[in-house]
Structure formats: structure tokens, C-alpha cells
Amino acid sequence: MTRIAIPADSPFGLANLPYGVFSTPGLSPRVGVRVANTVVDLAAALGDDVFARPSLNPFMAQGYGRWVEVRERIIDLVSGDVPGSAVHPVGAVTPHLPIEVADYVDFYASEHHASNLGRLFRPDSEPLMPNWKHLPVGYHGRAGTVVASGTDIVRPSGQRKAPSEDTPSYGPSRRLDIEAEVGFIVGTTSPLGTPVPTDEFSEHVFGAVLLNDWSARDIQAWEYVPLGPFLGKSFATSISPWVVPLLALESARVATPLQDPEPLPYLQEKNAWGLDLNLVVEWNGQVVSRPPYREMYWSPAQMLAHMTVNGASSRTGDLFASGTVSGPEKDQRGAFIELTWGGKEPVEVNGEPRTFLEDGDEVTISATAPGASGASISFGEVRGRVLPAR
Incomplete structure (x- = not known):
């Protein structure tokens, strides 16, 4: 013993x-x-x-x-x-990899991130689309390319078309990015035709992990209209090895930011599942961002309720992610496209001006949260290194 x-x-x-x-x-x-x-x-x-x-x-x-x-x-x-x-x-x-991933859904729950990308992608329009404050926007990802922390990420290839180019070309992504996110893992199922109410969230979701939604921004920008992300997202998603039980996160619960207009009844929460998590993003060993999860507009309970409200079933091992965690300050942005404002404002990494990921770069995302009796709890880290395209 x-x-x-x-x-x-x-x-x-x-x-x-x-x-x-x-x-x-x-x-x-x-x-x-x-x-x-x-x-x-x-x-x-x-x-x-x-x-x-x-x-x-x-x-x-x-x-x-x-x-x-x-x-x-x-x-x-x-x-x-x-x-x-x-x-x-x-x-x-x-x-x-701690779970066998059943399905994978990625949301877009940060108002700061969504507004920043709206300004970058649609500079002549309102930053948020008309539906954004009425429902948690999301898309279905690819469960088969969810990988364990430490797995090398091969630079994806695909079609990309820069604004200065007349026609698209094929080749390795030139604007490879990360998204610092939190993932939630479904433990108990819900049958086809049966929505999961927000107040049943903790009976269905087992725990949370850190997640890096690797993103090829040039491929994404060319393909995403009108149906949304596809090849620019589906090549790899990394998750941390340690699943923090939802039971350990009760002390980290906080209110979500004010939701205005008031959500429809199926999205309302009596006791919101906002979470006070502090993320840290390191680029080649240097801290470049500290995204605060407490700023997320939509809670994971609302995400699960929306994901199942049409009667879609949920399965043990379903993974759904928050979308990029970003705060109101520049050093709180959880994606490099935001941090460098589309590549126009490079950040200094180990003495060099950088915009998007280069081959050999390594990104590490970690996070902590308040625990019971004043303790601090760690999510560990999710890490990945970029390899050249094949």
C-alpha cells in the first residue's frame, strides 16, 4: 500500500x-x-x-x-x-484519447470572437448576423479527426483564393490558425425525438476538456459561403487528455453575460452554466493570449438544449465545443486571425513578427478554474505541432 x-x-x-x-x-x-x-x-x-x-x-x-x-x-x-x-x-x-468520439459539434458562442470575425470577413456589414443573439450558432464537425493532445498536425491542403487572385488555386494552407476552446462530453444519451432541457444538462454531460479547433483560414474563407466550415476545419481537432468532471466545476459556475434579447423559453436557464475558466495560449513556448471563458455569451447547457431541440439524439461520447474563447481585450483573443487582425498586425513571438502558423510551430493551450474550498483546479494542456503538408 x-x-x-x-x-x-x-x-x-x-x-x-x-x-x-x-x-x-x-x-x-x-x-x-x-x-x-x-x-x-x-x-x-x-x-x-x-x-x-x-x-x-x-x-x-x-x-x-x-x-x-x-x-x-x-x-x-x-x-x-x-x-x-x-x-x-x-x-x-x-x-x-480519453473517449471514443461519437459525434462532434462546434459552436460559435463568444460574442467577442464572432464580432471580430464579422468585422474581418464582412467589413461593410453588421458584425453579428441577425440570428446570433437568438440561438447558439454551430456546425457539425468530423468526429474521426479528433485527436489526442501531442498528436502532430499535418498542414492541410485545399482550394484557396486570396482577394487579389482571379481564380482559386490548390495547395497547402497559407493561413493556418488555432482556436482555443472548451469541449463538453456527453455521458448519458437522449433518444431520437427527445430534447434535453437546460436544467438536465448536468445529468447528461460528464465533463469538460480543452480543445484546439485547428483552422485553415484561407480554405475556410473560400468554401464557407453558403453552407459554412468544411475542409478548413475537418482535418484535425485536438483535445486534452484529462476530462475534468462536471461535478468538479460547481465552484466555477458563474452567470453568463446579459443575454439581450431574452432567449426563447427552451434556452432559458434558472441557474446559468457560465464557467469561470482562465485559458492560456502559448505559441512556441511564449504566452500570447489569456482568453477568459466567463465572457462566453452562450452556456454549454444552452448549446446542448439547442443541439437537441429539433429531436436530434445524443450519444455517449458526443463532443461539443464552445467555439473560440475570446475576451474584450486584444491579449484575450483565442485565435491568431483575431490576435493579428487577419495578419495585418503581427505579434512578436520569440523576437520575430508572426501572423499565422509556420511548419514546426507548436501551440499549447492550458486552463485553470476555481475549485471547492478555495482550491485551484487544472485542465492540464492540449498541445500540437505543425508538420509540413504532404
Whole structure:
């Protein structure tokens, strides 16, 4: 038996306890929980085969009551002695994609981000489209290209047409970008024809991850009218390895910004699921932005309600993302197209003026949130490096 040392200021203490999937040279991928600087093998520690699977999906499908029960068991377990064979140093394990992604939807929930892109893409029109403050705008992405943090991102190729060009050409994206986002993972299903009300959000959503929605802006700009993003978004989406349970985020709940006009009844919340998360974006090791999630106009409960209001079903492992997290200040913008104002205002990265991503660049997104009893909890990080086009 062993006693895990949990420093009082650890962002992976009892207030957090995020889940992930890991392996070691002697163990196949399985579910673990991050405790301080260790990972606890839950199949070994709790004697439950549901955690011996290479995905969180079987556990998540067991439902809210089971999530509460297991969290309480883990707190009791790691507060005392843990079987030594179940405890692994975090640096000795290999993290994997924590879920089997069923469907993937990406929203556009930041008023600051949407307004900035409106000014860039449609300079002679109102920044926000007429529907934006009436519903959470979103699009369906590609579940098969959601990848684990640390996976290299191959520069995508496609059609692109600059304003100065008469005809489109084909080739590698010249305006490769990131979007710093928060993703939410559905644990329990809702059947076809049955909407999920906002007040049932926490019974369906298991937890949250950090997400980088890699974006080829030149491909996107040429293709997105009239049906929206397609090849400019579908080549890769990275998520962090640790899933922070929604149960750990109760202390991070805040009101959303004032929603005016008042949303339609199906989008109204009695107790809003705004979240006080502080993101940090690093470009080649240098912090270039600190996007505040508390500024997001639409909450994840409203996103799920809108996603299912037409009767669309939800499945265990569905992933839906917030869209770029941006604040009102320049250094709070969560995408490089905003940060450099379409490439016209370069930022200095390690002494060099930069606009969009170059081959070899690495982007890391991290985040923290307030936890119970004054603790700070960490989401870890989502990281990716750009490789040349093939």
C-alpha cells in the first residue's frame, strides 16, 4: 500500500480528480484518475472491469448516479492508502484519447470572437448576423479527426483564393490558425425525438476538456459561403487528455453575460452554466493570449438544449465545443486571425513578427478554474505541432 502525497496547492487535488486513459509498457490502455503527480489505475484500485477499457465511454454510459458514487469512492480511496501497484508517476504513463468520439459539434458562442470575425470577413456589414443573439450558432464537425493532445498536425491542403487572385488555386494552407476552446462530453444519451432541457444538462454531460479547433483560414474563407466550415476545419481537432468532471466545476459556475434579447423559453436557464475558466495560449513556448471563458455569451447547457431541440439524439461520447474563447481585450483573443487582425498586425513571438502558423510551430493551450474550498483546479494542456503538408 502507498499514501499519495497531495500538496495543498496541487491543481490535481481532491477538488479536481480528472479522468483519462493511459498505458504503461506493462499495461494496455485503461482508465485512470490524475491525483497530484500520479495516475491511479482505477481497474486495479477499485476492482471494476469497466475501468479496464481503452475508453471512458462504458463508465460514462452508466449515468449520473454512478458518476457521483465513483467520485466519492475515489476521494475516500486516495485520502488513505492505495494499492501500490495501482499508482504510477504521471511522467511514466502514456496518455491516450480519453473517449471514443461519437459525434462532434462546434459552436460559435463568444460574442467577442464572432464580432471580430464579422468585422474581418464582412467589413461593410453588421458584425453579428441577425440570428446570433437568438440561438447558439454551430456546425457539425468530423468526429474521426479528433485527436489526442501531442498528436502532430499535418498542414492541410485545399482550394484557396486570396482577394487579389482571379481564380482559386490548390495547395497547402497559407493561413493556418488555432482556436482555443472548451469541449463538453456527453455521458448519458437522449433518444431520437427527445430534447434535453437546460436544467438536465448536468445529468447528461460528464465533463469538460480543452480543445484546439485547428483552422485553415484561407480554405475556410473560400468554401464557407453558403453552407459554412468544411475542409478548413475537418482535418484535425485536438483535445486534452484529462476530462475534468462536471461535478468538479460547481465552484466555477458563474452567470453568463446579459443575454439581450431574452432567449426563447427552451434556452432559458434558472441557474446559468457560465464557467469561470482562465485559458492560456502559448505559441512556441511564449504566452500570447489569456482568453477568459466567463465572457462566453452562450452556456454549454444552452448549446446542448439547442443541439437537441429539433429531436436530434445524443450519444455517449458526443463532443461539443464552445467555439473560440475570446475576451474584450486584444491579449484575450483565442485565435491568431483575431490576435493579428487577419495578419495585418503581427505579434512578436520569440523576437520575430508572426501572423499565422509556420511548419514546426507548436501551440499549447492550458486552463485553470476555481475549485471547492478555495482550491485551484487544472485542465492540464492540449498541445500540437505543425508538420509540413504532404
